[in-house]
Amino acid sequence: MATADKNIGTSGVLGWVDQRFPLTSTWKAHLSEYYAPKNFNFWYFFGGLATLILVLQIVTGIFLTMHYKADSAKAFESVEYIMRDVPWGWLIRYMHSTGASAFFIVIYMHMFRGLLYGSYRKPRELIWIFGCLIFLVLMAEAFFGYLLPWGQMSYWGAQVIVNLFSAIPFIGPELSLWIRGDYVVGDATLNRFFAFHVIAIPLVLLGLVTAHIIALHEVGSNNPDGVEIKAKKNAAGIPLDGIPFHPYYTVHDIMGVSVFLLAFSAVIFFAPEMGGYFLEYNNFVPADPLKTPAHIAPVWYFTPYYSILRAITSDFILWGLTPFLLVFLAVVWMSRGTKSLSKLIATLAVGAMLVGFLVLDAKFWGVVAMGASVMIFFSMPWIDNSKVKSIRYRPTWHKYIYAAFVIVFLVLGYTGVQPPSPVGQVIAQVGTLLYFAFFLFMPWWSEMGEFKPVPDRVTFAAH
Amino acid sequence: MADHPSNVSFEHDELNDSSRRNALVAASAAGAIGAAACAIPFVTSFEPSERAKAAGAPVEADISGMAPGELRRVEWRGNPVWIVRRTPEMLESLKVTESEVVDPKSLKPYQLPTPPYAQNQARSIKPEYLVVVGICSHLGCSPGDKFTPGAQPSLPADWPGGFLCPCHGSTFDMAGRVFKNKPANANLDVPPHTYLTDTRLLIGDDKKA
Numbered sequence: 059m060a061t062a063d064k065n066i067g068t069s070g071v072l073g074w075v076d077q078r079f080p081l082t083s084t085w086k087a088h089l090s091e092y093y094a095p096k097n098f099n100f101w102y103f104f105g106g107l108a109t110l111i112l113v114l115q116i117v118t119g120i121f122l123t124m125h126y127k128a129d130s131a132k133a134f135e136s137v138e139y140i141m142r143d144v145p146w147g148w149l150i151r152y153m154h155s156t157g158a159s160a161f162f163i164v165i166y167m168h169m170f171r172g173l174l175y176g177s178y179r180k181p182r183e184l185i186w187i188f189g190c191l192i193f194l195v196l197m198a199e200a201f202f203g204y205l206l207p208w209g210q211m212s213y214w215g216a217q218v219i220v221n222l223f224s225a226i227p228f229i230g231p232e233l234s235l236w237i238r239g240d241y242v243v244g245d246a247t248l249n250r251f252f253a254f255h256v257i258a259i260p261l262v263l264l265g266l267v268t269a270h271i272i273a274l275h276e277v278g279s280n281n282p283d284g285v286e287i288k289a290k291k292n293a294a295g296i297p298l299d300g301i302p303f304h305p306y307y308t309v310h311d312i313m314g315v316s317v318f319l320l321a322f323s324a325v326i327f328f329a330p331e332m333g334g335y336f337l338e339y340n341n342f343v344p345a346d347p348l349k350t351p352a353h354i355a356p357v358w359y360f361t362p363y364y365s366i367l368r369a370i371t372s373d374f375i376l377w378g379l380t381p382f383l384l385v386f387l388a389v390v391w392m393s394r395g396t397k398s399l400s401k402l403i404a405t406l407a408v409g410a411m412l413v414g415f416l417v418l419d420a421k422f423w424g425v426v427a428m429g430a431s432v433m434i435f436f437s438m439p440w441i442d443n444s445k446v447k448s449i450r451y452r453p454t455w456h457k458y459i460y461a462a463f464v465i466v467f468l469v470l471g472y473t474g475v476q477p478p479s480p481v482g483q484v485i486a487q488v489g490t491l492l493y494f495a496f497f498l499f500m501p502w503w504s505e506m507g508e509f510k511p512v513p514d515r516v517t518f519a520a521h
Numbered sequence: 522m523a524d525h526p527s528n529v530s531f532e533h534d535e536l537n538d539s540s541r542r543n544a545l546v547a548a549s550a551a552g553a554i555g556a557a558a559c560a561i562p563f564v565t566s567f568e569p570s571e572r573a574k575a576a577g578a579p580v581e582a583d584i585s586g587m588a589p590g591e592l593r594r595v596e597w598r599g600n601p602v603w604i605v606r607r608t609p610e611m612l613e614s615l616k617v618t619e620s621e622v623v624d625p626k627s628l629k630p631y632q633l634p635t636p637p638y639a640q641n642q643a644r645s646i647k648p649e650y651l652v653v654v655g656i657c658s659h660l661g662c663s664p665g666d667k668f669t670p671g672a673q674p675s676l677p678a679d680w681p682g683g684f685l686c687p688c689h690g691s692t693f694d695m696a697g698r699v700f701k702n703k704p705a706n707a708n709l710d711v712p713p714h715t716y717l718t719d720t721r722l723l724i725g726d727d728k729k730a
Contacts, residue, residue, distance in 0.1 A: 214662055214688070217660070217661045218661060218688055220661075221659075225660075231632070235568075235569065236567050236568055237567070238569075239573070240570075241598055241599060241600075242598070242600060246570065250567070347596070347599055347600070348596055348663065350686075351687065354662065368690070368704065371703065372702050373702045419706040421659055421660075421704055477687065477690075478675055478688075478690025479675050483690070
């Protein structure tokens with residue numbers, strides 16, 4: 059018997075299983091003998107919390123589909139039925155709708171942690187890429203889900219986003235028709251969005267989350283000091299600054315989960331609509347294809363990108379984007395460290411855009427800028443040239459740049475929920491330039507300044 | 522080499538038979554093409570169904586008793602069509618906005634070609650009645666009517682009266698022409714339409730007079 063050759067350290071029922079399935083070894087590799095740095099801080103709660111919310115969304119979602127009807131004539135009514143007549147339906151629905159916003163809060167915190175401590179840098183580039191893909195897929199999931207209640211915001215939000223594709227030259231109008239499956243957002247659109255929301259996207263999401271965690275466990279977690287704990291090991295090959303994920307961090311995360319659930323429950327029970335930010339008031343009005351509500355805005359987690367979309371006008375392309383790109387090109391050419399190939403590529407890219415500004419209209423560039431504002435996160439591992447990973451050992455003024463970036467992101471988010479106005483537009487345009495400046499000039503500013511010495515081992519004081 | 526099936530071994534050189542390698546590549550390529558072709562029905566299933574294509578018949582609208590400055594909405598192909606009875610002041614404002622709009626002659630239409638009878642300043646058959654599809658050429662929201670001239674939220678101080686899109690702030694004049702430097706790039710579409718009688722309008726067809 060071939061399996062008897064396997065050297066497993068277990069016997070009895072567990073031994074029988076281990077001969078046939080890597081149960082104990084998987085448990086050890088990912089939990090009881092996965093060594094995580096001992097100096098994790100507050101920011102390290104959010105990865106686990108994101109997993110928790112993913113489970114919550116799947117479970118509440120399954121129960122919602124048992125009562126929901128994906129039919130444009132019945133959808134709005136069926137959500138009201140869940141809220142009013144299904145026993146505890148209101149709770150399940152509010153858990154799901156609040157969970158969507160909580161998911162984005164937690165993911166934004168998790169991404170910010172990555173920025174702070176350089177968690178995207180070698181050898182963790184793939185973890186970051188998988189993470190960015192998860193973020194993209196999550197945005198798609200949220201967007202598809204938002205159509206399902208078939209309220210006014212659902213309807214007009216979907217109308218705007220699907221029409222974004224129509225801005226693509228040549229194929230655009232056919233593409234948006236293909237996505238809708240009808241000449242207007244209608245029953246066909248609702249049905250396919252339902253299919254995407256409940257099965258297609260969640261499957262992709264689960265696969266990506268698995269890849270994200272496998273990649274993480276392959277290279278090991280980063281930490282607030284940005285020190286590689288695997289560089290210092292004991293005789294048994296265990297990192298000196300590592301502690302087993304289970305039980306240390308499982309217990310530690312239970313604390314984080316408790317605090318999170320406290321806040322989450324408070325929102326569900328006392329402010330499930332969160333003043334119109336988590337569930338917009340106009341979405342309590344059934345979809346009316348003939349009338350757009352007087353003020354429409356996406357849900358808060360999309361508004362920074364939405365602001366960037368709105369900021370691009372033909373004037374702004376002339377006095378804002380064009381000079382901005384020329385300055386960028388000048389910096390590329392003046393920089394000594396940049397390879398000639400990179401210079402050539404940058405010149406061609408900027409040149410193509412400048413020609414494009416003349417040929418294609420502002421609507422298309424708005425869509426491009428919005429797409430770029432999300433996609434640019436993918437480039438982080440290659441545009442950050444700082445000598446150290448963690449913000450702790452970077453020049454102090456780097457912290458101000460990060461603070462400014464966060465403020466710009468929040469201001470863009472704020473202008474995105476406001477009705478369009480001339481002042482708001484100028485603020486969003488300045489914000490758009492600052493947002494892109496943070497990333498486009500990072501190869502230069504990130505290596506400037508006086509770096510602090512990085513310790514050999516993580517800094518940790520026992521409590 | 523391959524003549525000895527009883528003596529199966531996976532030595533490297535035994536597998537290195539180039540004719541079989543070519544057959545393998547050819548078979549894989551044929552398989553890949555077949556698999557890709559299987560995507561066609563799935564991708565095509567996303568297109569509008571025959572039923573969706575069939576819907577879209579012309580609709581009739583009753584314009585009797587409309588007060589000056591009144592707007593009526595009718596649904597045509599799932600989209601709102603506005604009928605506005607314009608006042609003389611509204612028509613007068615078009616002369617001022619002529620130089621402030623992107624495309625005063627409606628040369629670059631959005632989704633529907635501008636019918637010949639609407640290729641004029643009022644963009645209509647009878648100057649008094651404006652008939653346009655109320656869908657913004659930016660991202661498809663339906664603008665709201667802001668007929669009162671003058672300063673008001675989201676609008677300039679010298680607002681001549683027209684339409685404001687609540688989504689991204691595009692503005693249109695009283696003939697549905699888009700103002701310069703706004704996200705939208707084309708005027709509101711004028712649907713094909715014709716007057717059946719003085720008070721009955723057919724929207725979606727201009728052949729049956």
